Amino acid sequence: MLRSVYTALLYVFAPIALAVTALRGVRDPAYRDRLPERLGFTRIFSGAESEPVPRVRGPSAQPPLWIHAVSVGEVQAAAPLVRALLKEYPQHSLLITTATPTGAQRVQSLFGGAVRHAYLPYDLPGAVRRFLDRVRPSLAIVMEREIWPNLFRECERRRIPILLASARISERSALRHKKLAALFSDALSGNVTVAAQTTQDAERYRSIGARRVLVTGNVKFDIEAPEAARKAGEELRATQLAGRPVWVAGSTHDGEEQQLLEAHRLVLEQRPDALLVLVPRHPNRFDAVHAWLKSEQIAYAARSRNESMTAATTVLLVDTLGELMTFYAAADIAFVGGSLISTVGGHNLLEPAVLQRPILVGPHNFNAPDIAQLMMERGAARQVDSAAQLAAAILELYTDPTARAEMGAKGYAIVAENRGALQRIMELIEPLLQASSYT
Template identity: 40%
Template sequence: MVRLVYSIIIAICIPFVLLHLLLRGIRSPEYRSRRLERLGFFKAPEQAQDFWIHAVSVGELLAAEPIIRELQTRYPAKRITVTTMTPTSSALVSKLFGDSVYHVYAPYDFPLFVGAFLKRIRPKFVIIMETELWPNMLHGAQKAGCSVVLANARLSERSARGYKRFLLLLSWLFDSLQLVLCQFKPDAERFERLGISPDRIRVTGSLKFDMQFDAELAEKGLILREGLDSEQMIWIAASTHEGEDAKVLAVHQELKQRYPDLLLILVPRHPVRFDSAYRLAHEMGFRVGRYSERESLLPDEDVYVLDVMGQLMRFYAASDIVFIGGSLTEVGGHNPIEPGALGKPMLIGPHYFNFEMICREFMASSSLSVVQDDADLKVQLSRLLQDPKMAAELGNAAFDVVEKGKGAIARVVDAIAPELD
């Protein structure tokens, strides 16, 4: 009954979702193509697929990459379909795997669309990344006889409380999961509180620690800095959200009074805000550069707006201090592992609930510090700028945290191997 009501609501929403997709296609041409895939209609692969791996967007796809590669290594004859929801992640699938996997957009969560998708893919095993629990997707996979695993699973205390309120209505949702492979022990405990049997829960660690990075990133960071004075300091505000750019720029304005050569690399999370961030920096009187006009950094710039996707790691490598956005506002923060893997000291706002346990791993080594607001951000940045030796030591500590966290890939594939044999 609950799923029926949910499906009726989805049916009512679908025309509006399709209209949104149409309008978005006007602004972003990449959304115009392959629309029928989202309704479950596409050219089916010639053979049934052994694995269906669902990674909603780029972050989840990057976490899924090592699982996919490990599966391809251990089970080279098995066929893999990867679904995502965005054109950016679709392009990344092609870049990472070429023709070695089959890619299609995930269907909207309506029984007709999910059924059409499953009929074409015919998967035996479903791996869902992190938190994507869609009722009709899970029900359809279970009905089709698929084994369903939630991998790299995380569940915040806030989300657990939300599920708990409706547990009588949602218990069937969790019953469809054969395995829940959690990032950390508190995640496992929260899933257990929701009624999932302990024998279906494992703690495998976070796959994000096992992400593969370009071995030449450090050198690429140095190349970006070639035009700067060797002593010039750079801090990067990465993945900022609405309302954060102004705060970050105001902090930078104050810091420039003491550190006139200080350069800020400003990286809005979403492309729709690239231009507004650039304009705001200009309006505040900064000398501003942007990637779309020039890739290199100049010594006489105050702010550089990274207005392109896919280049963040290079600019992390070029920076001395990292502030992780989405955390001064209640977005929940972003992944600290990427700058940590490059040995950077990190700051984050008080709202880091999306990556709470990972953040706590870094906090335990003092390589990630929490700033309560923009005023505190200025204080903590000043502390690091005044003592480059301490900043470097904290960066080394961050790198050590990443190294110690590795090994989740093998644990995940080992956990699902008995289901495959």
């Protein structure tokens, strides 16, 4: 009964969601493209070309392994798992679904033609059936915290195992889910295995009806610093950034960049040679950030235009995709964005940590509070609550290379100590594949 009500509400709101997505496409064509996929008319994309799903697999290939990662952060978190699956299961094609174009772009930049991409359809029974008819996956791996009752029910009916990998759920979310206990208990009680990040996450999943729950840890800790990014960062440092104190503000948002620029102006008062590398989170904001920097009369260079930097350049705008790790590698100090504004909840602290960079972060880190707390308790990261505090921390670290090195070493040690979730998750996959009706 509850799922019927849920489904009826989805049918009411699905046309609105489609219209909103189409309207977003006026500013960002990526939202307008591939709208039929939102209703389960799925086409698999590899690079710039698309193929109908039945042509993706050759006659001797095994059914695909399917990973769902809702957007950029989840795609990045899934990267170690994707690479392990490509190595261990070459007989299976690998499909990654996302809900956002930025997630799709991140899939392409990380994996290129090694994987294929589609958008996850809305959780409508007909859309879900069309999607699964076309894809026919042998296993569904859902990253972190997505629960879709109709999709999960249809997977159970078809005997497609679901693995919630590196699963997390906040106390607040668990309380909300409990109010609809019958709906989510039904979704999680069938063919779903929950590989939780922490014991607290495991207990919360059990409280909303999950039956098969294990604690495997957070696969994000299995991150490795890409050698190509490290080398590119070293080259940048030796050439374009030589001799300058450099701090990177990664994955930034509107409302936050203004505070970052204010902090940078304070830094420039004492270190006029300092450079801020500004990396906005969403590509559809690049033009707006360009316009804003111009209106502020900032001497900046744009990465996408290969504009050369002079001594007068105070900001480098990275308006390209997939280069954040390179600039973390080239910098003295990393600020991780999404944390100075209350609506986002922070982004991935482990990326600069694995590159042994000292980390500064704002007060809002509810997306991964355990990691943020661990980093700050161990001295790998510092919290700043304002532009003035951020500027003071940057200036202090600029003058103390020993402190920078110690913070970076502590961050790397935390990553190294917590690795192992990937192996534990991989050990769950083979038994699930053997139980699948499509294997």
